[in-house]
Amino acid sequence: MDIAKKIYKNSPNIIKLPIEYVYGSIPNKYKYGAKYREMKRLLEKSQWWPKEKHIEYQTMEMKKLLIHSYEHVKYYKDVFDDYGFNPYTFKNLEDIQILPLLNKSIINDNFQDLQSDNYPSRKKMLTTTGGTSGNQLKFFAEKNYNQVEWPFVELIWERVGYTSKSRVAALRNDSFRNRELFKYDWKERRLIIDNFHLSDSNIKTILDKLNNEKVEYIHTYPSAILSLCEYIKRTGFKMENTPKAILATSENIYPGQKEIVEGIFNSRLFTFYGHSERACIAGWCEKSDYYHIQSEYGYVELLDEEQKVITKTNTRGEIVCTGFWNYAMPFIRYQTGDYSAYASKKSCLCGRNYELLETIEGRWMxxxxxxxxxxxxxxxxxxxxxxxxxxxxxxxxxxxxxxxxxxxxxxxxxxxxxxxxxxxxxxxxxxxxxxxxxxxxxxxxxxxxxxxxxxxxxxxxx
Missing domain, CATH: 3.30.300.30 (ANL, C-terminal domain)
Known part of the structure; x- marks a missing residue:
């Protein structure tokens, strides 16, 4: 497979493009493999589970992760022994509160010891975070991680009508050659738009393209879509095509920005919370702007300034996560540097029984x-x-x-x-x-x- 990828990468576009077109035509359930199909089947059912079932599932996944970490990760073997923690007798999610927190400094200082000894290089990939606080993090993730990640993203976007066949434009950070304004990603069936050069003339061209292509969803940074909003408001440009939703990710949505975007585009501004460390994901729904914590993805705690677990509502604390899907380099009680509070409402009108978060503030510093x-x-x-x-x-x-x-x-x-x-x-x-x-x-x-x-x-x- 690696040889085939290398041949493809070094091939001229005249060969690449037909391959990409054919690959993009393959339904996701075949394109992304068995793990993708397994996760899709799980999420279609689990999103409607009662709360007790979510807790039962998380307890089971947590125990599996803890036992794996004890048996295959030197760092956790030493920590568990030092704290007298027995993963084999684990019964309640709250039991992990005895364990110390994990942060970027600890990961950097113990990089080798945090890697699972039963994951060879062919089964993992080196990943980096964006380093918003000036401290970039490197870690290993399982190579097939997108087969797990993408079903969660799809599940959240499907709440506003998205399907794999939807016409999507991505106004994001994809690299461009020769400063072209557009390119088409045939593998993912989406229009890619350069968001680095949002001059008035380029924005006008972008908006014309969105109209002509009848784009249904715009996947973007909030700051990028706000640049388009500012231009529309200032010039009176008319959007003839109304997107079904603006899928804003990777940046915080600040007070007032949602109202601006929805007023200009007459479309729902929709978002989810996730991070490169892949330990937590939470998204809005069709009925509210509360973040629904996906319990199938990982376990979330909120900690106050004294690093005590918060259980009451409307009290902001740091988001601390334990991810269930990266056995190559597990993150247990990882400090994200992001903050939120449990919503005062215990249930959402959508009928899902996930824990609900208020607004999320990213990267505390x-x-x-x-x-x-x-x-x-x-x-x-x-x-x-x-x-x-x-x-x-x-x-x-x-x-x-x-x-x-x-x-x-x-x-x-x-x-x-x-x-x-x-x-x-x-x-x-x-x-x-x-x-x-x-x-x-x-x-x-x-x-x-x-x-x-x-x-x-x-x-x-x-």
Whole structure:
């Protein structure tokens, strides 16, 4: 198989394209193999399980993972022995609370000892995270992981009508050659759009393409779709084709952004939470914007600042995950750096019995402002009314001094001194005298290597 892949990779496009077209025509249940079909069958049933059945399933999967980790992963063998933890007598999910937390530093320091000794190199692949906090993580995942991952993504997207035959445009971070604006991925049957060069002329071309192709779903970063919204609002461009949903992933959705996107596109903005570490996935549903934690994927805990488990609702804590599907390098009680709270509602109108989360704030260091007195405040507290930035193309918060935040603004031609006064007034209204805000004007907001906008650049060591 590896030889065939190498031959394909080095083949000219005249040979590649027909192969990709044929491959893309194969139904997913055959394309992605037996594990994919097994997961699809499970999820179609399990999403309607009663809560007791979810707990029973998680307990079973947790025990299997713990025993494997004890028998095949030196790091966990040593930890379990040090803490007097016996995986063979494991009965309740809460029993893992005796175990220490896992974080990036521990993984980097124990990289070799965290690898399973019964997974040869041919059965695993080296994976890296995006490194949003400046600390990129490397780890091993099972080679067939997409056969497990993709059924979960499909399950969540199917809640807003998606099927494998849907017409999808991906406005994301795919690499482009020769700076072409579009390319077609025949293997996945989707239109790929460059999101690195969203000038006015390119956005106009992109919107025309979305209309002409009658795209049903736009898979995108929130920041990228907001660039299109800003252009539509400013120019009065008419979207003749209304997508069924905007599938926004990989970035946080901040207060007010959902209303903007849905108002402009007349489509549902829809999202799910996941991460490269592959230990947790949670998605919205057709009836609410609560995150439904997929219990079949892993086990989730919320921890407070003292690293105690949170059980009550409306109390924010760090998301700590144990993933069930990476035996090559298991993550047990992994600190994600992301924060959320259990929803006050115990059940959703959709009828599924998953645990529900409120809004999720990603990568804690990147989501907090530091006030003059050293206290920290989440940037979700800066919930601005949408028309405040009518004459702003993009903006970004930047903090490198305690108690001081710079608002970087890319202006439109209509921007005036009154806009600056209104923006500063609103920020100061939210924060009082705890933070001094200053405005600076830039020609563009720099994106990350993966093509994302970051709402806050936090340079303080918090």
């Amino acid at each position: 990147q989501e907090m402002l530091v006030c003059k007195d050293g206290s920290k405040v989440s940037i979700t507290a800066l919930n601005m009314h949408s028309n405040l930035f009518d004459n702003v193309k993009h903006y970004q918060l930047f903090q490198h001094k305690v108690g001081e935040v710079i608002i970087k603004i890319v202006k439109t031609d209509k921007f005036s001194d009154n806009d600056e006064i209104a923006i500063l007034k609103e920020f100061m209204k939210k924060m009082g005298e705890s933070i001094d805000f200053k405005v600076t004007y830039v020609s563009e907001i720099e994106k990350t290597q993966r093509g994302k906008y970051k709402y806050l650049i936090q340079k303080l060591n918090i």
